[in-house]
Amino acid sequence: MSKMITVRDALNEAMREELQLDEKVFLIGEEVAEYNGAYKISKGLLDEFGPERIIDTPISEMGFAGMAVGASFLGQRPIVEFMSFNFSMQAIDQVINSAAKTRYMSGGQIACPIVFRGPNGSAARVGAQHSQCYASWYAHCPGLHVLAPYSPADAKGLLKAAIRSNDPIIFLEHELLYGLQGEVHGPEHCEPFKAVVEKEGTDITITAFSFVLGKALEAAKILEEKGINAEVINMRVLRPFDIESLTQSVMKTNHLLCVEEGWPVASMASEQAMLVMEHCFDYLDAPVARLCGVDVPLPYAVNLETLSLPQVDDIVQAAEKVLGKK
Amino acid sequence: MIVDKKTAQKMLAKMMLIRRFEERAAAAYRDGHICGFCHLYIGQEAVVVGAQESFKSGDAVITSYRDHAHMLSCDMTPRGIMAELFGKKSGYSKGKGGSMHMFSIERGFFGGHGIVGAQVPLGTGLALALKMQKKDNIAFTYFGDGACAQGQVYESFNMANLYDLPVLYIIENNGYAMGTAARRHSGDKALYERAHAFDIESCQMDGMDVLKVQEVIAESAEYVRSKKRPFLIEAQTYRYVGHSVSDPGNYMPKEEKQQYKDNDPIGKLSSYMLENGLSSEEEIKAMDNDAKASAKDAYVFAENDDLVSEDELMTDIMEDQNV
Numbered sequence: 009m010s011k012m013i014t015v016r017d018a019l020n021e022a023m024r025e026e027l028q029l030d031e032k033v034f035l036i037g038e039e040v041a042e043y044n045g046a047y048k049i050s051k052g053l054l055d056e057f058g059p060e061r062i063i064d065t066p067i068s069e070m071g072f073a074g075m076a077v078g079a080s081f082l083g084q085r086p087i088v089e090f091m092s093f094n095f096s097m098q099a100i101d102q103v104i105n106s107a108a109k110t111r112y113m114s115g116g117q118i119a120c121p122i123v124f125r126g127p128n129g130s131a132a133r134v135g136a137q138h139s140q141c142y143a144s145w146y147a148h149c150p151g152l153h154v155l156a157p158y159s160p161a162d163a164k165g166l167l168k169a170a171i172r173s174n175d176p177i178i179f180l181e182h183e184l185l186y187g188l189q190g191e192v193h194g195p196e197h198c199e200p201f202k203a204v205v206e207k208e209g210t211d212i213t214i215t216a217f218s219f220v221l222g223k224a225l226e227a228a229k230i231l232e233e234k235g236i237n238a239e240v241i242n243m244r245v246l247r248p249f250d251i252e253s254l255t256q257s258v259m260k261t262n263h264l265l266c267v268e269e270g271w272p273v274a275s276m277a278s279e280q281a282m283l284v285m286e287h288c289f290d291y292l293d294a295p296v297a298r299l300c301g302v303d304v305p306l307p308y309a310v311n312l313e314t315l316s317l318p319q320v321d322d323i324v325q326a327a328e329k330v331l332g333k334k
Numbered sequence: 335m336i337v338d339k340k341t342a343q344k345m346l347a348k349m350m351l352i353r354r355f356e357e358r359a360a361a362a363y364r365d366g367h368i369c370g371f372c373h374l375y376i377g378q379e380a381v382v383v384g385a386q387e388s389f390k391s392g393d394a395v396i397t398s399y400r401d402h403a404h405m406l407s408c409d410m411t412p413r414g415i416m417a418e419l420f421g422k423k424s425g426y427s428k429g430k431g432g433s434m435h436m437f438s439i440e441r442g443f444f445g446g447h448g449i450v451g452a453q454v455p456l457g458t459g460l461a462l463a464l465k466m467q468k469k470d471n472i473a474f475t476y477f478g479d480g481a482c483a484q485g486q487v488y489e490s491f492n493m494a495n496l497y498d499l500p501v502l503y504i505i506e507n508n509g510y511a512m513g514t515a516a517r518r519h520s521g522d523k524a525l526y527e528r529a530h531a532f533d534i535e536s537c538q539m540d541g542m543d544v545l546k547v548q549e550v551i552a553e554s555a556e557y558v559r560s561k562k563r564p565f566l567i568e569a570q571t572y573r574y575v576g577h578s579v580s581d582p583g584n585y586m587p588k589e590e591k592q593q594y595k596d597n598d599p600i601g602k603l604s605s606y607m608l609e610n611g612l613s614s615e616e617e618i619k620a621m622d623n624d625a626k627a628s629a630k631d632a633y634v635f636a637e638n639d640d641l642v643s644e645d646e647l648m649t650d651i652m653e654d655q656n657v
Contacts, residue, residue, distance in 0.1 A: 034466070060466065066496070071455050071489025078459020081444050082394065084466055105449050106456060113435035115428035116650035118444070150651050175652040201654070 016186040018160035019049045019125075022167035023087060025195045027057050030085060033171055034061040036076055037089030037126075046091045047127065047186055073099035073124070077106045077176075080122040087171060090126035093142045093180060100145075107176040108151030123170045125179035128156070129218060129269045130317055132184065136305035141270030143217070146178040147246040147279070153201060154247040156180040156217040160190035162244050165199030172198065178247075182219040201245045203253035209239035212263035212327050215254065215280060217243040220269050220318050227323035238327060246276055254280060255287045262293040263330050267318050272300035299326045337545055339612045341387065343621070345544050346607065348386075349379040349600050350625035352403040355412055358629040359402065359419055363579045367637065368419045371448075372433045375403035377574040380599035381506050382407045384547025385474060388555035389442070392469055394460040396444040396453045397476035399434035400506075404476065408441040412632035422639035429642040430650065451484030453477060454503070458490040461501035465562065472500040472558045480511025482525050491532040494564040502551075502558045503529070503566040506541065512577045513585045526568035534564045541569030542597050545606065 013021070027033050039046045041054040041064040054062040065072040069090065076086035090096045096103065107120045129141040147154045153175055157163040163181070170177040206221070207228050216224040221242050228238040239257050243250070258264050264284055266277035277298035284296055302316040328334040337345075356374040363372050375382075378400075386407040389395070397404045405415050410426065418425025418436050426436040434448040444460060447453040457475025464471045481487060482505060494501050505526065511519045522528070529536035535557070539550045547569065554565045572594035576583030607613040613621075 032466075063497075066489070066492055068486075068489035068492065070486045071458075071493055074452060074455025074486060075459035075462055075490065075493060078396070078444075078456035078461075079463040079466070080459075081456070082460055082463035082467070084463045101449055101452060102455065106447070106452055110437075110445070111652065112650050113427055113431040114437040114445070114650075115426065115430050117427070117437050117439055119653065153652070153654070173654050175654055 012189055012191055013160055014186065015157070015160050015163045015188045016047065016049055018164035018192050019167055019181065020051060020053070021192070022164045022171070023050065024053060024056065026168055026171040027053065027061065032083060033085045033087065034063065035087045035089060036063040036065060036072055038065055038067055038091050040064060040089050045089070047183065050089065069095050069098035070102060074102040074106060076122055077102055077120060080120045081110070081118055085121045085171065087123045087125060090124060092138055093126055093128035094138050094140055096124065096126070096142065103176070104149050108149050111175070112151060119174045120176045121174045123167070123177045123179055125167070126181060127183040128180035129182050130184070130306060133308060133310065133313060135308045139306035141268070141301065143180060143246050143270055144275050144279070147249070147276060152176055152178055152247055154178045154180070155201065156244055156246055158185065158218060158221045158242050158244060160188065160192050162199060162242070164192045165197055166201070166244065169198035169201065180218060184219050203245055203250040204242040205239060205253070205257065206242045207238070207240040209237040209261065211237045211261055212265060212331055213239045213241060213257040213261045214265045214267060214323065214327060215241045215243045216267040217246065217276070218269065220267050223318060223320050224267050224323055226320045227327065230320065230324050231327055236327065236331060236333070243276070249279065249283065251283055251287060254283060258284055259288050259291045262291055264292070264296045265323070265327050265330050266296065266298045267323055268298070268300045269317060270301055271303050272298060273303065275300050294330050294332065297326055297330045299323060336549060342603065342607050342612045345383050345387065345548065346600070346603050346618070347621050347625065348383045348407060349544065349603065350622050351412070351628055352379045352383070352406050353600060354625040354629040355406060355632065356402060358633050359416070360579055362416070362419065362633060368433070370432055371399065372419065372579040373400040373577065374575050374579065375400055375573065377594060378506060378508060378541070378571045379403060380544035380547050381504070381541045381569045381571050382476070384544040385504060385551045387548045388551045389474065390471065392442070392471040394442050394444055394464065394471065394473045396457040396460060396473065397446070398450065398453055398478060398481065399446070399448045400478070401434065401436065401446045405436055405438070405443055408438065408443040410436070410438050410441050410443060412628050413635040416632035416636040417639045420636040420639065421641070422636055423642040424639045428646060430646070451477060451481035451487050454481065454484070454487045454490045458494050458499060458501050461494065461499040462497065464500055465497070470559060472502055472555060474502050474504060476504045476506055478511070479505060479507040479509065479516050479525060480519065482528070483511065483519055488528070488532070491529060491534055491564070495532045495534055498562050499564055500558050500562050501564045502555055503564065505566065505568040506571055507568055508571050508573045510577065510586070513581070515585070524568070526566055529566040534566055536566035536568070538568045538570065541571030542594065542599050542602065544599050544603050
């Protein structure tokens with residue numbers, strides 16, 4: 009680890025380094041060039057790489073996503089920025105039917121080296137149409153890698169690896185993490201597509217990804233004060249899911265709580281519960297529990313919004329319940 | 335004379351091959367060898383055959399699910415295509431794609447896409463890549479009149495214009511979006527005029543006359559290549575058969591169908607070649623026999639080919655399966 013920077017700068021650095029390294033890499037999306045990115049992730053890239061490689065688009069998600077996929081068929085390596093993953097719904101046909109399925113449908117002939125990235129999940133008071141988590145939507149589909157970084161080190165190392173991959177990648181950022189500070193590695197380092205144990209523990213495994221991982225880490229501190237030693241796993245790779253990291257931890261702690269911002273139905277938490285059933289059911293001392301976003305379109309009102317998303321206290325209580333302490 | 339003997343014979347042979355191949359595919363469907371969706375190109379042959387005369391090495395071609403003819407025009411083999419239709423191991427996609435999903439990087443063919451209109455942004459992206467790679471090549475992007483009702487087509491036009499992309503859009507207007515006649519899906523009659531809203535030059539042509547198609551596309555492809563700008567052509571054509579093999583096409587009036595059959599592209603070019611001394615009747619008959627033989631050979635090959643190995647079920651999903 010070399011220096012402290014924000015997630016925002018880590019993402020910027022990852023793209024800059026890869027743009028410098030490979031002339032086939034380009035960035036395309038709404039406001040990525042002259043505006044420097046709606047969230048300033050692409051700040052300075054237009055100046056350094058010019059309008060041929062940092063491409064502003066009209067507000068045409070389906071069109072520019074499909075165009076980028078087409079360019080990748082001929083060996084270009086596009087990074088597609090969605091201003092919000094909510095807008096990727098306009099383009100989801102191109103993401104799934106054109107990007108994810110083509111390698112298979114072509115019998116392995118056509119690669120689609122492309123990264124779709126942008127903020128996913130809740131922000132602060134932006135209402136239902138701008139606050140949805142699409143992790144389980146994309147994680148459902150074969151042909152994709154789905155990544156959800158938390159720290160600056162995740163953000164930089166995973167994005168660099170994503171840009172170098174020859175597969176289509178869904179890269180789920182989080183607006184509320186863009187300012188998070190942390191250390192990052194130098195230009196050579198890529199992160200492996202594996203989960204990370206953020207805090208070791210023995211009593212219960214808590215899995216989380218993206219923004220709520222921070223809440224899970226805070227909850228673990230409170231649990232520590234209560235004499236509960238929780239292991240917290242950063243589930244930053246959602247497809248192909250890192251089954252080994254999950255099962256190893258559960259076989260040690262014998263308890264599992266899955267925390268997630270997205271809705272509970274057909275969620276990443278549902279999937280983890282099933283994976284544990286299939287791989288290490290006999291190690292469980294209590295039923296797997298999930299703490300997801302409440303099953304409603306995310307409200308605007310501050311009190312209702314807070315109620316809708318997993319909070320630190322909710323995580324503490326849910327963990328205690330799994331352990332039979334509540 | 336606007337066409338030399340060699341070119342005329344080549345185009346006639348190709349149209350015949352497509353016609354006979356599609357007839358064989360229909361027979362194979364009836365025989366139970368081909369299942370699912372199978373969209374035939376019978377009647378439309380002049381469009382892709384005339385257009386492909388302007389194809390140069392390094393160009394890219396992309397189309398919808400009605401794609402067998404485009405692959406044959408790209409010189410992909412009848413055997414490889416038929417084997418894919420049969421779901422066999424020697425198919426272009428090892429049997430994993432089927433009628434609508436075949437590709438050949440070697441021949442410049444990028445599918446074979448089953449979502450109506452989705453190939454238009456993809457083809458525009460092929461053009462973007464060609465531009466970025468500073469190639470002297472263009473992207474032939476085919477779609478039907480039905481696709482003209484999809485919004486992403488116009489998102490593509492807008493960006494092709496904005497970014498000066500070397501893409502040749504070819505609308506194959508066969509008069510029907512599946513079973514919906516053009517007059518019932520498009521209020522405006524001239525689809526090619528829609529390009530003007532995006533400052534893209536365009537024209538309409540008789541898509542039943544391969545000589546006309548060849549001439550018009552040669553000119554427009556040269557425009558795209560030299561000016562590095564998009565161009566759109568609307569080919570007015572017709573399919574003598576239903577939307578897919580399972581569609582009897584009862585919505586197509588008999589007189590209308592007959593009118594187009596009387597104007598058949600293969601018959602028309604044959605007559606032209608006879609009248610202008612480019613081929614004798616015997617030669618034309620021999621060409622058709624060759625086409626029939628190729629189609630039959632493809633059928634027999636596909637029938638005798640093995641099913642894809644079950645070990646292939648979980649391959650070709652991603653390169654980095656275990657990152």
